[in-house]
Amino acid sequence: MTDRSSDSPKFETMAVTHAEQPPHHERAGDVTMPIHLASTYEAGGIDPDVGLEDLDPDENQYLYSRLANPTRHALEQRIAALEGGDYGMAFASGTSAIVATITASVTPGDHVVAFDDLYGGTKTMLKDLFRERLDVAVDFVDARDTDAVSDAVRDETALIWMETPTNPLLRLCDIEAIASVAESVDATLGVDNTFLSPYFQHPLELGADVVVHSTTKYLNGHSDSIGGAVVTDDADLADEIGFLQQVGMGNMLAPFDAFLTLRGLKTLPLRMRQHESNAAEIAAYLDEHEKVSTVYYPGLESHPQYDLAQRQMEGAGGVLSFELDGDLPDVERFVAELNEFPLAVSLGGVESLIEHPASMTHAPLTPEERAEIGISDSLLRVSVGVEHPKDLIADLESAFDAIE
Template sequence: MTRHDSQSDGDRFATIAVGAAKTGSQPHRDGTNDVVPPIHLSTTFEWASGEDANEHDYSRESNPTRAALEEQLARLEGGEHALAFASGMAATSATMLSLVPPGGHVVSSNSIYSGTEKLLTEHVAGHLGADIDFVDARDPDNVAAAVDADTDLIWAETPSNPLIRLCDIRAIADVADDHDAPFGVDSTFASPYYQSPLELGADVVVHSTTKYLNGHSDSIGGAVITDDDGIFEQLAFAQQVGLGNVLSPFDCYLVARGIKTLPARMERHEENAMAVARFLERHDRVARVRYPGLASHPQHELANEQMSGYSGMLSFEFDGTLIELEAFVEGLEVFTPGASLGGVESLVEVPSLMLPDEFSRSEESAAVPETLVRVSVGLEGADDLREDLRTALP
């Protein structure tokens, strides 16, 4: 069950999610009164001057379908500006490459997506010569100790991939404010429905729209939302000119369609995830379950404070050998072994077996246990999910 502060908060979010594209400009209302904004595939638009000037000229710089989605994303996160990118990594890359100059300084949580870690170590540090400090951001004091007057960006994932660690967004935001450093949060695992980093003091929120926002495993995309006009201008230049990593009109349509059912999907994801987490916690072949909704999670109280729900992502450590773990994965019928997350179908991923390149991390990053299983709990019947696990576990 959702834990929004009040029923009206959840209702208001649902109303925004369904009708957020109905904004002042209403580009889908020009003469046709479409209920669903159409897909504008045109790469260019007829030029006009004066009062007849177009809002859109060339689709890399501005497209009506993308503009409608970006306004929708901004409203969902309570931000002033949003930008839609070709992937989650494109959104993350644009943020870091725009805000961190050559020779700059980044303080990052040491529990982040492996692709983000490689971006920091191999590109931001390796090619731009920036200094990267990875810290255990579960303790805000560790962040404060690493930040100085020259820090260009503070970065955190919460909940993190795949260790499901949380960072205190408000406390880290206070550290960022003290040093006048922008603070970016990857909030993909929570979705805008269960966490609002901008309200807690973050300057930038990043999502892989591939995941919960789209929700149907049929669109790759990313988004950045911010309240800061200066940051928005830098990122807009990167999106439209510097990198050109814009989300296609058809993918914008798919994400906008997915967002309409986000509240209902997230509540079902959470309900199922709680059922799965409780089942796993009682199983004798499971050494540890990592899910913020469980009282056993070391940051359960922080989750209650800064999240309005626990989402659908969890991980657990299998108590056995890799051979036994592989047999467990092969024995699943309802859960599908595969990468990605946040779709309607339940997925399991074993980083050490399925993604060895991503499993290997730098010494500064938090270690991922060899027998860790990441679970994206979908919308199937909870009884079927538990029975699938019960049958496959040795």
């Protein structure tokens, strides 16, 4: 695990410089990592005693870009350092990072316990791929209650899969307590840390075995790249996931996207601070508004898990959701009136976005499943950007006025 103690480089420094010095630094003097587009590398000679496993990207040894690529390697090292883990792997999407991690953790006949309020795509993957096709039993539980997780685990439980805060209801689970449950049955604990980024939460330090990200969101931060990442301290798990990334699935982040994400990471701390302070202002504004019945934001004292948020997270992040006090046509009119919040899925970019989970991100769930979790037709999710908060609030205000 990377040392985050006082005398090692701070997060802000690692976000800018960790692994940035290009391997060919001495040749051209680049101060930023170039985009290495070559698909293959000169071998330098035939040596029957050197196998693939002997090639070390840290020593600038590359063979073929699917296996390892200098730009991707720099990103993998930096994300691992920021998460405080030893091994990092970058994938073509958050979804492929998740599918590789779950595949590496289970075999047919195993059992998975997962949070019932997960990103819709992850939930569909667990049901339609792992449960239906790969003979992996999956139970979804309300993991806000750690007892529900410990009641659900059994001898065959190989994986506990959590997201905290969840998408879209910003529910939390206690990572440290659930890590003890996982340990008691020798299961892997995986945590999707997309919503907070390593700037605000360190699941590995809290006992998780593996962390995943949709780098599409805050890590890249500019809504112009799809990617994913996995970080772990477990060498065996890293081997399995690395095998899937490079050979089993051949599913890795392309050099240009690795470059964009490396560049985005440099401003992660600055962006996260602004996302959070804007989101806190907007949450407080919405909380007081007569046309809003509920606000879901873990930075609000009224959030039912506010104490856990204070203990486990170093910030509340930039995503919130709220229930408009109205029906679906009101929601449609409200969204159409907004100028600063394009109606779009995804989150974590510098620009604010709004989306309607029932018809967009969580449309793959049945209406009964949505009702069971609490995703109503009047729920809207906001990814608060880094614009001036006064402009964002003025825009919301005029949309509320227009639907009066």
